[in-house]
Structure formats: structure tokens, C-alpha cells
Amino acid sequence: MKTNEFYESFYQPYQISNMSRSTYKVRELFITNYLLKPYGEMAINDITADTINGIYEDAERNGLKPNSIFGIYAALSTFFHLAMQNNLIAINPIIKAKRIYPQPE
Numbered sequence: 001m002k003t004n005e006f007y008e009s010f011y012q013p014y015q016i017s018n019m020s021r022s023t024y025k026v027r028e029l030f031i032t033n034y035l036l037k038p039y040g041e042m043a044i045n046d047i048t049a050d051t052i053n054g055i056y057e058d059a060e061r062n063g064l065k066p067n068s069i070f071g072i073y074a075a076l077s078t079f080f081h082l083a084m085q086n087n088l089i090a091i092n093p094i095i096k097a098k099r100i101y102p103q104p105e
Contacts, residue, residue: 001088003047004040007031010086011079027075034059034072035079045089049096052076056098066103073100 001009011031015024034055039047055076059069073094080092 001044002040003042003044004036006044006083006088007036007040007079010082014082015078026071027078030072030075031079035076044083047080047089047093049093052093052097056100066100067105070100070102 012028015027019027035047038058039051055072056069059072064072077094080089080094083089084092
């Protein structure tokens with residue numbers, strides 16, 4: 001399954017029904033801009049830890065602050081956890097990628 005197909009079939013409905021509207025909208029923005037635009041046509045099981053690390057690096061290059069990058073991490077973590085729950089990937093690439101932590105304000 002392509003990453004964008006998974007988003008439309010699984011992730012988006014899950015987010016809408018389980019997150020507040022504001023959380024959903026922020027995560028939708030992060031997933032769309034940093035995962036789907038560059039990797040949406042890629043098979044979800046072809047996304048690797050290197051891909052995820054590249055997403056973090058792109059966000060940093062684009063001037064996102066550490067807590068926004070943590071937001072990307074949170075969105076991706078949910079995305080790939082849901083993919084594992086639906087048996088679409090065997091290994092969650094987030095686990096092997098660089099760990100992102102929130103920064104104190």
C-alpha cells in the first residue's frame with residue numbers, strides 16, 4: 001500500500017475520530033508537507049529510519065523550531081504505529097530513527 005493511500009484509508013479517519021480538531025489539523029499539516037508530498041507514492045513498508053531522519057533534517061532546514069519537529073515526530077509515531085497495528089509494516093521506522101524530545105519553553 002502506498003503511503004498516501006494509508007493516510008486516506010486509515011490515518012486520516014483515525015485522527016478525525018480520536019484527536020481534537022486543533023491537534024488533527026496540525027498533524028495533518030505535518031504529515032502532508034513532510035511525509036506525503038515527498039514520499040506519498042512510496043510503499044509504506046519502504047519508508048525507513050533514514051527516510052524519517054531526512055524528514056527531521058528537512059524540517060530543521062526549513063526553520064522549524066524544536067517543538068514543531070517534536071510535533072512531526074508525534075504525528076509520524078502515530079502514523080507508523082497505526083500501520084503496524086494494521087499489519088502493513090513489520091518494523092516501525094520511528095524506533096530506529098533519531099529520537100526527538102520536546103524542549104522546555
